[in-house]
Amino acid sequence: MNAAADSKATTMQDAKAPAAITLIEAITQALAYEMRNDPSVLVLGEDVGVNGGVFRATAGLSAQFGPERVLDTPLDETTIAGLTVGLASQGMKPVAEAQFDGFMYPMVDFIVSHAARMRYRTRGRLTCPMVLRVPWGGGIRAPEHHSEANEAIFTNVPGLRVVMPSSPQRAYGMLLAAIREPDPVIFFEPKRIYRQYKEVVADDGEALPLDVCYTLRDGTDVTLVTWGAQVKETLEAAEKLEKEGISAEVIDVATLRPLDFATIAESVSRTGRCVIVHEAPKTAGFGAEIAARLAEESMYDLVAPVERVTGYDTHIPLFRLEMKYLPSVDRVVAAAKRAMAAS
Amino acid sequence: MNAAADSKATTMQDAKAPAAITLIEAITQALAYEMRNDPSVLVLGEDVGVNGGVFRATAGLSAQFGPERVLDTPLDETTIAGLTVGLASQGMKPVAEAQFDGFMYPMVDFIVSHAARMRYRTRGRLTCPMVLRVPWGGGIRAPEHHSEANEAIFTNVPGLRVVMPSSPQRAYGMLLAAIREPDPVIFFEPKRIYRQYKEVVADDGEALPLDVCYTLRDGTDVTLVTWGAQVKETLEAAEKLEKEGISAEVIDVATLRPLDFATIAESVSRTGRCVIVHEAPKTAGFGAEIAARLAEESMYDLVAPVERVTGYDTHIPLFRLEMKYLPSVDRVVAAAKRAMAAS
């Protein structure tokens, strides 16, 4: 399942002097690439213009492409969502920004009732090729409502694609794919790892698929499945486990909807054990869908009960306590060991 | 787990001449009871006043309690949600109505960002004892957006209770409980069975618990778990199965959040098989949570893979095709048989 990433690596030499950049810089790079490439692409949101976005995702775009392609909106998320659907259904390719995850709730109506239904409702006469970028998740010591992991709200909605890259390369390639996708994409960006590390990302315009999971680490004893910022803790847990003689495979789901369950199932068919790790509250989080699919399709492969290591079923606390809320490396390690012990 | 329902039955004689009523009439009866009982209870929504609601749920309440306790709102769901949170946080007990499931999306922000967080955010200084009643689900040949099964949106949200009665008695008792509950409750009403059948419901003010599943039928071979209008098809499937020698236990989840998993687990520990039936799209529907819990906590009890019989992962079609979308008795029977064959 790393084929896409690999082919990307091989095309890297085509671009001139690819630089090592952060995840957020990869976002900016992808936006700039596609705005150059396709004149129907435009960016809109609060403070995305001259200010370049509160996270700097759109830094420099206004200067490069002008205010007609980088639109500051009035301060209203309903407005952003509605205008975006309007633009997309008339042939433009808007990339909207929700300033933070906690502010996207007023967008739900337009996303669910219109974006996700435009093609379906009109039998393909009108469509809605839009991207909604959402800085997502906790752990940055931010104020209230700036730390939500609310992807589950969208994963039950037909007509949407819901993705979440967790590396600079995947951010670049998946954002290009999202913009080119003829249907609406909710593009979650794990803000905690916006600047976690740099990676060489060729600015070659190569998109990555939006329907595959990425196996980040091979293993034989237990499959750790995660997405977003938790990829960090999960990889660390895998290293710790290795020191204790447990070989953990790590899968970054990357695209939640549609889910590439085949990759997960194949891994679990080898390991027999699965630990699902996510930030969002446990109950009815997207981890439930993965566990459910295992219960349906991989039951005979499982040698231990499925484990979920998640946020608790409460709101992420303000920042003095938030790290106690988020799944830790130790919790992942403990769950993997329980799975090993169970069998 | 039928204890509550049974004790309810035994207290029936206390009330004078309890009548057989439909589910929707039970709703009206509960509203009227609690408005008499508690002056802080009020009802608000579109057309709930003189018109008595588009489904007649509030019929007669305006005449009985006056327009100050049965408020028609301006036509805006954001307004309904926001006013409701405002009223609830100042000591009233508002029961709001969303006219149809498909119109509740603009309420998501107030529900998630305020109703579900008021107590948490203020450390208990302000609270939000509100009920949001939502006619829910398909199958009534209604126009677009009048047939959604969107409960999954709310089941991942901490601070909420999410319930769905599926009989007149449970509608009465659970609505009373919801109104008396000190925290916000999303109260889904399966509109397809609003008038499906009548049942004697004593108007005795007895609430039912909001944290139990109801076992509607005992069985030994397979556990069928469902909620809402699908209880009808599921019970019919159980009868069909019985004719073929398969003994199906039927559980009405009734309260989705918090989930009474113990009742489901206990049943599956006896049957070893579980079929989950719901109207909503399959992927990341609430059925996933139940299947996930089985994969975590009941794996050693399962002798067959879990089955989900659900709406497809597409929007419920307009009414000419909707019955092809909704899970049918035959699909439930087939799934149960697959479960029987698997083991």
Add this chain to the structure above:
Amino acid sequence: MALAASFEIEYLQYLAPDGTAVAELPEAFRDPAALLPLFKQMLFVRVFDGKAIALQRTGKLGTYAASLGHEATHVGIGASMGPDDVFAPSYREYGAQFMRGVQPREVLMYWGGDERGNDFSGMKQDYPWCVPISTQCLMAAGAALSMKLRKQPGMAVACCGDGGSSKTDFYAALNSAGAYTLPLVLCVINNGWAISVPRKAQTGAETLAQKGLAGGLHCLQVDGNDLIAVLEAMRRASERARNGEGGSVIEFMTYRLHDHTTADDARRYRDEAEVKDAWTRDPIPRLRTYLTAQGVWNEDMEKAWADECAAKVDVEINAYLETPVQPVEAMFDYLYADMPADLQHQRAQALAREGR
């Protein structure tokens, strides 16, 4: 007293309910012959409406929202738009839509539970019927923004009701129109009722037109049962839109002569006397009297046209009734441009359940 701002909102009416002119007619609409096709369209809509209601009553149609009484407003709006424009209707502006090429059979298919009704034969860019109240207004603002950004010549026109003018999406639309100086016309069709809730209960504002002031838009209130006033209001708004002067809110004063939909029973909440009174302002006799007085219409023409309408509608009804149900795969095939593997699997299951 220092003033921060002051405003005046004009009211337009040219034809009184009795069909006589009460003000000098706007130059653009002085030729009665030019009004004739619009009057005929109004008559056609009324025939269509009656037959659609009858279809519903006999179980051959789902819930239907009639347009009885709104004909002047709807047809006047439709007549004011061209192929460069984008129309965003609510759910009952058939008069406007017919003028944009939507087929009556498409209306019937939509209310008959078939998505293909939304695949209009008419202007492909127009928005489908919109059930979530007033969300069409904000999509229209987005459409207007796309025109402005691409320097296209058109305007976007959205309709909502008096109830719809309370919806936050309506406010968002007018706010955006003002912020971006968009070529957007928001038509508030005030028919007195939002299902059972009277106009007065929606807002404390004395007019719905003045809501446009919140966004710095041009505001007008007009007699929506007077076709000429409707046309003139739309002419002014569209001129502004096309000249880059920005958006308008027009309140059309009319009345819902039917129940809200066929699923509603207005007698539960509405005084019959009010309805009776409203019939005296019916837009059709008013225009008929005027056009007859102008010598361009007469009883024979009316009779002939009525027959033509009935025949035409019957053809449409038959086409609707004869349209077979979509196959089961239709619920999968229009969801994504590229169907995900999971969904392909579910589609195959659904086909298998049909024995296909």
Add this chain to the structure above:
Amino acid sequence: MALAASFEIEYLQYLAPDGTAVAELPEAFRDPAALLPLFKQMLFVRVFDGKAIALQRTGKLGTYAASLGHEATHVGIGASMGPDDVFAPSYREYGAQFMRGVQPREVLMYWGGDERGNDFSGMKQDYPWCVPISTQCLMAAGAALSMKLRKQPGMAVACCGDGGSSKTDFYAALNSAGAYTLPLVLCVINNGWAISVPRKAQTGAETLAQKGLAGGLHCLQVDGNDLIAVLEAMRRASERARNGEGGSVIEFMTYRLHDHTTADDARRYRDEAEVKDAWTRDPIPRLRTYLTAQGVWNEDMEKAWADECAAKVDVEINAYLETPVQPVEAMFDYLYADMPADLQHQRAQALAREGR
């Protein structure tokens, strides 16, 4: 030309930026001694603000939203409310909140990442700080509705910014206030910027006050750096509210002299010259000049009060810094009145992870 409606919106200013009176003072605010405590409160807020920013810069506080430049508006609003009222702030109206008994240490706790900051020592009915822009306006409308239904004497007052006046929730609040004739005062604090977006980009309306017309509310625009104008505007609005005459929208013209928050760098998007110019309208020197000219204030008093403020704020800062982190169970204990079994289980797990 027939008029559907016409409107005038008043502008209030009594003290010019140089501290001289430019209009006859309203009777209620003619006694300069009565203004003194408010002036002192303004000075206190400014000291608090400065120290809070310094705390953030040294890593002892999270992101902080300063109120620099808004003191007259905030304090004037706070001074106009009583214990029967409900206040719904956005996130920077400390001046108003201090007057309602909120402790400075609570402000610091909130921005310091501790929910207990929202458990105000002051008016228990007041709403907590509200991050989702303008949603507080609609909750305040609900609070006002509860007062009206229960025939309670108070009013609800909500604050939002110029940016916040674009939010659909703000429109929903004014729409409700008009529809139900609610005792609601919507204070739009126009400080020129919504983070990087200038007021002009938010709307095409020439004033933000006129948005109230959309709901039929009373509208006023005032110089928000003139404490007397603020007090007079609030007096008029509260009189209306208390007399059952309904809601008001007041636009307070002020300026954000600081960055949006400590996480922002306004130099990226804002001209320094504009900021420099805004300092000439600083509400504090203006009132100082006036009160000094009236003989109720002098340099010695200022010096003494400055010291007192500094000492008082330091006490608060220490109290904040010394407050221990909440125990891990705090994230479970305030979610429901009756904790579901599942959550009890998770709580026990969390405690176990702490070795407890």
